[in-house]
Amino acid sequence: MGITPKQKKVYDFIRGYIGAYGFSPSYDEIRKHFGLRSYNSVQKYLRQLETKGMIRTPWSNKKRAIELVEKPGTTLQIPLLGTVAAGSPIEPIQVREEIEIPEGFVDREDHFVLRVKGDSMVDEGINDGDLVVVRKQKVAENGQTVVALVDGEVTIKRFYVKGERVELRPANENLKSIFVGAVQVEIEGVVVALMRRY
Structure with missing residues (x-):
């Protein structure tokens, strides 16, 4: 981005001010905060x-018209492989599509997403229709x-x-655990995150 230390201080002051008060500081407040001699220095x-794309100063007579330009975060496309039962086991349902999640949240290569069907995990906050990220x-x-x-x-x-x-224990006090021989169970992955869409 090529921002200088002084430019960063000005940007951080504006960002912090907006975060605290809900509107931008005036030119005079910026000038006084940094001990600048003139409004030309502020401008x-x-x-x-x-110019660096970090703020926007709309043509306006408003004294507090500075806007932050938020950079959209980079995202990854993680495969949605189908539906998983939060209840009695069901046959795998393959519904291949892609789900967007923030980069750095998971490694695309070893994660996938499943849609939950049923209510056996509600006490863990996993509801019918939720998406779970699985490693x-x-x-x-x-x-x-x-x-x-x-x-x-x-x-x-x-x-x-x-x-x-x-x-295999449900997170729902109204339902019973499933007990099976170890050879009958094949683990596909561990749930690492929950995604809910409204």
């Missing part, structure tokens, strides 16, 4: 910041929320090993 800094892995620790294949059907539950058996 010089504002023009520099505007691909074949093992899990006790207590983790997993996406698992049980006899070829897919479900989302808390995972617990009980000797040679596995407990």
Whole structure:
């Protein structure tokens, strides 16, 4: 961006002022805050910041007309692979599309998204229709929320090993756990985030 330390201080002051008061500082407030001698000095800094695409100063007689230009965050496209049951296991439903999430949130290569169907995980804040972000892995620790294949059907539950058996526990006090032999369960991944669309 090529911003100088003094330009950054002016920008940070404007941003902080807007965050605190809901409107921009006046030219006079900027001048006094930085001990500048004239309004021309204020205008010089504002023009520099505007040239760099960081603020906008609309042609206006308003004294507080400085606007911040928010840069859109970079996003990644993560595959939505289908529907997972938060209830009784269901057959996998393949509905391939892409979901946009902020870059840095996950690594595209080892994550995918599933849409939740059912209410067995509501006490964990996972509701019917929500999207869960899943990290691909074949093992899990006790207590983790997993996406698992049980006899070829897919479900989302808390995972617990009980000797040679596995407990897939719902987060809903009205529902019962599923107990199966360890060889009947294949972990597809661990839930790492929840996305809700309104």
